[in-house]
Amino acid sequence: xxxxxxxxxxxxxxxxxxxxxxxxxxxxxxxxxxxxxxxxxxxxxxxxxxxxxxxxxxxxxxxxxxxxxxxxxxxxxxxxxxxxxxxxxxxxxxxxxxxxxxxxxxxxxxxxxxxxxxxxxxxxxxxxxxxxxxxxxxxxxxxxxxxxxxxxxxxxxxxxxxxxxxxxxxxxxxxxxxxxxxxxxxxxxxxxxxxxxxxxxxxxxxxxxxxxxxxxxxxxxxxxxxxxxxxxxxxxxxxxxxxxxxxxxxxxxxxxxxxxxxxxxxxxxx
Numbered sequence: 001x002x003x004x005x006x007x008x009x010x011x012x013x014x015x016x017x018x019x020x021x022x023x024x025x026x027x028x029x030x031x032x033x034x035x036x037x038x039x040x041x042x043x044x045x046x047x048x049x050x051x052x053x054x055x056x057x058x059x060x061x062x063x064x065x066x067x068x069x070x071x072x073x074x075x076x077x078x079x080x081x082x083x084x085x086x087x088x089x090x091x092x093x094x095x096x097x098x099x100x101x102x103x104x105x106x107x108x109x110x111x112x113x114x115x116x117x118x119x120x121x122x123x124x125x126x127x128x129x130x131x132x133x134x135x136x137x138x139x140x141x142x143x144x145x146x147x148x149x150x151x152x153x154x155x156x157x158x159x160x161x162x163x164x165x166x167x168x169x170x171x172x173x174x175x176x177x178x179x180x181x182x183x184x185x186x187x188x189x190x191x192x193x194x195x196x197x198x199x200x201x202x203x204x205x206x207x208x209x210x211x212x213x214x215x216x217x218x219x220x221x222x223x224x225x226x227x228x229x230x231x232x233x234x235x236x237x238x239x240x241x242x243x244x245x246x247x248x249x250x251x252x253x254x255x256x257x258x259x260x261x262x263x264x265x266x267x268x269x270x
Contacts, residue, residue: 057257
């Protein structure tokens with residue numbers, strides 16, 4: 001269609017469409033990050049994305065696929081170490097997060113023939129969004145929304161009361177792995193938007209803002225998506241008019257919305 005082709009030929013509209021697609025799935029997953037207090041876990045997976053990028057270059061596979069596989073493998077490693085109880089979880093997350101980031105940076109330094117924008121990888125390159133990136137974002141969004149539709153009740157119950165979920169016959173371990181898979185996908189597709197260092201902010205800030213106003217979990221998810229869309233639109237506008245970096249501008253806009261809501265609204269009984 002001519003109108004759609006014209007929109008997709010404009011880098012600003014590609015960036016906006018891609019950013020809104022990420023906000024659509026970052027909202028509900030961000031709610032689970034807030035409910036389960038998984039911010040450190042999100043940071044760990046986000047930092048491991050750089051290792052996934054290095055491996056993708058090494059074995060010549062699409063970057064998004066390499067990031068997803070690396071994040072899933074790191075999640076499984078984390079589960080194994082948590083079961084051994086050799087280290088406290090926060091200590092383990094800190095070790096894995098920074099080690100994965102450092103290994104990824106060192107691995108990339110050994111690839112002088114590979115051209116990449118390190119700043120874009122770390123902080124996002126939203127205005128360089130391509131049609132292929134849009135396909136990855138909306139393909140990943142369909143997978144995540146499908147998984148949420150199927151596992152929503154179980155994920156919510158295991159979040160509220162894990163033991164009760166076990167009594168109800170739900171496989172808590174399976175639900176945890178599904179959640180990790182969704183986190184891996186959203187990190188892979190959001191990498192272009194805000195970079196590996198700011199992905200967790202895009203997950204947490206809109207969800208935390210929504211929590212102030214929400215009266216139930218579904219309401220919080222809807223509000224988190226809305227605040228994510230506001231952050232993307234406002235951040236892109238800031239970047240366009242003030243010539244600021246797009247990814248950090250999205251996070252700054254989300255933070256401003258957070259301050260505004262927490263400064264003016266009463267807490268809802270969420």
